[in-house]
Amino acid sequence: GESVGLHLPTLSVQEGDNSIINCAYSNSASDYFIWYKQESGKGPQFIIDIRSNMDKRQGQRVTVLLNKTVKHLSLQIAATQPGDSAVYFCAENEGRALTFGSGTRLQVQP
Amino acid sequence: DGGITQSPKYLFRKEGQNVTLSCEQNLNHDAMYWYRQDPGQGLRLIYYSQIVNDFQKGDIAEGYSVSREKKESFPLTVTSAQKNPTAFYLCASSILLAAYEQYFGPGTRLTVT
Numbered sequence: 001g002e003s004v005g006l007h008l009p010t011l012s013v014q015e016g017d018n019s020i021i022n023c024a025y026s027n028s029a030s031d032y033f034i035w036y037k038q039e040s041g042k043g044p045q046f047i048i049d050i051r052s053n054m055d056k057r058q059g060q061r062v063t064v065l066l067n068k069t070v071k072h073l074s075l076q077i078a079a080t081q082p083g084d085s086a087v088y089f090c091a092e093n094e095g096r097a098l099t100f101g102s103g104t105r106l107q108v109q110p
Numbered sequence: 111d112g113g114i115t116q117s118p119k120y121l122f123r124k125e126g127q128n129v130t131l132s133c134e135q136n137l138n139h140d141a142m143y144w145y146r147q148d149p150g151q152g153l154r155l156i157y158y159s160q161i162v163n164d165f166q167k168g169d170i171a172e173g174y175s176v177s178r179e180k181k182e183s184f185p186l187t188v189t190s191a192q193k194n195p196t197a198f199y200l201c202a203s204s205i206l207l208a209a210y211e212q213y214f215g216p217g218t219r220l221t222v223t
Contacts, residue, residue, distance in 0.1 A: 008150055032210035043114075043200050043214030044153070089152050093210040097143055097168065100152030 008087060010105040019077040021104045023090030026071065030092035030099075033066055035075045038087045038103075047075070047088075082108050113137065114215035116201050121220045123195075131186045131218045133201035139213075140206040142184035146170060147198040147217075156199075159184055160206060188220060195222045 013019045025033065031052050036044035050057040050064045050073075057064050063076040073090050085108045091098040114135045123129045135142065141160045145153035155168030159178040173192025178184055184203075188195045198219050202212040 034210055036214075041217075043116075043202075043217050046211065046213070049210055091152075095209070096166070097155045097158050097209050098153070098212060100145075100154070102150070102152045 008103050008105045010107060012107045012109060013080050014109050015080060015082060017080055019075075019080045019084070019106060019108075021075045021077075021088050021106065023073040023075075023101050023104075024071055025073055025090065025092045025101070027092055027094055027099065028068070028071065030094045032093040033064070033073050034091045034093065034098065035062075035064060035073075036089045036091060036100075037084075038089060040086075044089060077106075080106075080108050082110060084108055114201060114203055114213055116199075116215040116218050119216065119218060121218055123220070123222050125222055126190045127222075128187055128189050129195075129220065129222075131188065131199055131201075131220070133184045133186065133215060134182055135184075135201075135203045135213075135215075136182060137203055137213065138181075139203035140181065141204045141209065142178070143202040143204075143209075143212060144168075144174075144176065144184070144186045145200045145202065147200060153200060156186065188222075195220060 034049040035047040038044045048059045061078045065074045087103045087105050089103045090101045117132045143158040144156040147153050157176045159165035175187045200217045201215045204212045
């Protein structure tokens with residue numbers, strides 16, 4: 001498969017535990033913040049987004065938290081499963097397109 | 111079955127040759143995007159287009175060219191002027207003014223030797 005993220009920071013968790021992936025962003029003017037999941041050899045898959053006027057948003061098994069004071073974004077995955085193993089990217093949007101962070105590899109141990 | 115297709119999945123070229131990567135979408139999206147991804151890094155924007163016959167440079171457009179003759183298609187040409195073309199190339203699309211919700215294709219891995 002595609003060698004995405006050879007030197008990425010790695011988060012290793014046990015199956016069933018909760019995972020928290022963090023991201024620092026740079027643009028205070030960004031309107032939206034988005035989390036993507038990328039499996040080896042595939043394109044990124046949209047997980048969840050949050051608008052800049054919110055501080056928390058929940059989806060199915062996932063929660064995104066936004067702290068604009070310190071420009072910090074986090075993705076919480078509840079009851080992590082083996083299928084959650086992937087590289088996770090945060091991205092920010094101000095108008096034209098997306099600016100991506102460098103990613104975190106999540107490894108789920110059985 | 112709606113989505114974005116990129117072909118081929120793997121592409122090999124000799125240095126000095128131009129190569130065109132295909133991207134087609136049947137989602138009826140107005141906006142399309144090209145990103146480059148290198149190992150250990152996030153995606154970087156090459157070009158984007160919000161409407162047919164119009165496109166804009168992204169952060170790393172040098173050595174690349176695009177066209178948008180049809181709404182469904184946004185091919186990317188990697189020219190010989192691109193100094194380090196070996197990378198994973200990803201195409202995406204979105205509805206107009208909703209760049210925060212982009213849908214990605216499976217990518218093309220280009221290797222230039």
